[in-house]
Amino acid sequence: MTKQSRIFLAGHRGMVGSAVLRALKANGYENILAKTSSELDLRNQNQVNSFFQKHQPSIVIDAAARVGGILANRDYPYQFLMDNLLIQNNLIDASVRQGVEKFIFLGSSCIYPKHAPQPLKEEYLLTGPLEETNSWYALAKIAGVKACEAIRKQFGKEFVSLMPTNLYGPHDNFDLHTSHVLPAMIRKFHEAKEEGSAVELWGTGTPMREFLHVDDMASAILFAMENTLPESIYNVGTGKDLSIKDLASMIQHITAHHGPIHFDPTKPDGTPRKLLDVSKLKILGWKDSIDLEEGVRLTYQWFLDHQKGYKEVKL
Numbered sequence: 001m002t003k004q005s006r007i008f009l010a011g012h013r014g015m016v017g018s019a020v021l022r023a024l025k026a027n028g029y030e031n032i033l034a035k036t037s038s039e040l041d042l043r044n045q046n047q048v049n050s051f052f053q054k055h056q057p058s059i060v061i062d063a064a065a066r067v068g069g070i071l072a073n074r075d076y077p078y079q080f081l082m083d084n085l086l087i088q089n090n091l092i093d094a095s096v097r098q099g100v101e102k103f104i105f106l107g108s109s110c111i112y113p114k115h116a117p118q119p120l121k122e123e124y125l126l127t128g129p130l131e132e133t134n135s136w137y138a139l140a141k142i143a144g145v146k147a148c149e150a151i152r153k154q155f156g157k158e159f160v161s162l163m164p165t166n167l168y169g170p171h172d173n174f175d176l177h178t179s180h181v182l183p184a185m186i187r188k189f190h191e192a193k194e195e196g197s198a199v200e201l202w203g204t205g206t207p208m209r210e211f212l213h214v215d216d217m218a219s220a221i222l223f224a225m226e227n228t229l230p231e232s233i234y235n236v237g238t239g240k241d242l243s244i245k246d247l248a249s250m251i252q253h254i255t256a257h258h259g260p261i262h263f264d265p266t267k268p269d270g271t272p273r274k275l276l277d278v279s280k281l282k283i284l285g286w287k288d289s290i291d292l293e294e295g296v297r298l299t300y301q302w303f304l305d306h307q308k309g310y311k312e313v314k315l
């Protein structure tokens with residue numbers, strides 16, 4: 001590949017896609033194809049095939065998906081299963097047919113079994129039952145990972161799956177029903193500070209989570225694009241986690257909120273822990289660089305700067 005290679009970045013307006021777009025431009029890639037979902041609905045196979053025939057990309061980065069936090073996953077199982085299957089199947093199949101050189105698929109740490117040993121190694125995939133709230137999304141992602149593995153096996157093409165941990169950063173979704181925990185906390189603590197009120201959080205606060213800044217995720221994607229990775233699946237994270245309660249204390253401090261915090265145990269906790277073993281990608285030379293506290297400060301500042309225009313994904 002060269003700096004002139006034609007790269008199709010699917011989902012370029014999303015949190016991950018926009019970080020990848022910034023990183024591609026900063027690294028001198030000039031030939032980037034990008035379409036919004038209203039210009040090109042990736043669930044539509046005819047549209048996707050026509051787009052690939054017309055533009056002939058040589059590299060595809062799939063950052064397009066139906067994405068959401070624990071309640072969105074629980075409440076919209078069909079969209080999380082079917083939209084993701086359709087989007088990834090159309091992209092993967094068109095890429096095989098058009099002879100794409102390299103395809104980067106994004107899975108998620110929730111594809112591993114709910115009670116797998118920690119930290120999670122890539123080889124634990126399909127060794128036990130999934131967590132209930134996000135099993136629909138996880139099943140779709142597992143199908144994508146396996147499709148890439150099959151293509152590598154059968155055709156020897158560089159189709160690679162990266163398994164990101166929970167991500168956060170600029171252009172995250174701040175809708176209080178559909179978002180992930182970190183952006184929800186930033187908004188809840190900020191608004192409670194303004195109103196002088198308590199903060200209501202979900203579950204018991206005991207689950208452990210790992211968080212990676214999206215600019216680090218983008219650097220992992222560029223690393224996977226620019227290097228030949230010998231295997232088909234790589235975890236991407238920091239290798240460090242903390243409890244939801246500790247995350248709440250950190251964000252309360254950063255947002256300067258001083259009231260009480262209440263946890264609502266009628267809301268789901270989800271997986272007790274999903275810490276990734278990131279040694280496989282680290283050995284090859286990639287490493288995260290943004291410390292969690294610094295990343296949350298940067299994201300809170302981004303939220304303050306974009307309060308009128310931040311994203312709220314309604315389902």
Ligand SMILES: NC(=O)c1ccc[n+]([C@@H]2O[C@H](COP(=O)([O-])OP(=O)(O)OC[C@H]3O[C@@H](n4cnc5c(N)ncnc54)[C@H](OP(=O)(O)O)[C@@H]3O)[C@@H](O)[C@H]2O)c1
Nearest residue numbers: 011013014015016036037041042064065067106164166167
């Ligand atoms: N966020 C996380 O914590 C996390 C963790 C692990 C893995 N991931 C993975 O990372 C990837 C990106 O996630 P994200 O957080 O960046 O999500 P996001 O902010 O919600 O962005 C998703 C993107 O997908 C596009 N999209 C959705 N449906 C589409 C359709 N039918 N046709 C065309 N485009 C469509 C959207 O395009 P428009 O804006 O044009 O509508 C949007 O830009 C996903 O594969 C996700 O599973 C995310």
Ligand SMILES: C[C@@H]1O[C@H](OP(=O)(O)OP(=O)(O)OC[C@H]2O[C@@H](n3cnc4c(=O)[nH]c(N)nc43)[C@H](O)[C@@H]2O)[C@@H](O)[C@H](O)[C@@H]1O
Nearest residue numbers: 069070073108110134179180181184201202203268269270
């Ligand atoms: C990376 C993603 O992880 C997702 O799992 P998962 O970490 O539990 O998803 P999150 O929605 O980030 O929730 C993480 C933890 O934070 C708790 N939590 C506390 N307060 C809140 C709140 O106000 N909003 C949210 N959203 N959570 C909150 C939630 O109960 C759960 O234990 C999967 O559902 C996706 O499919 C995906 O894999």
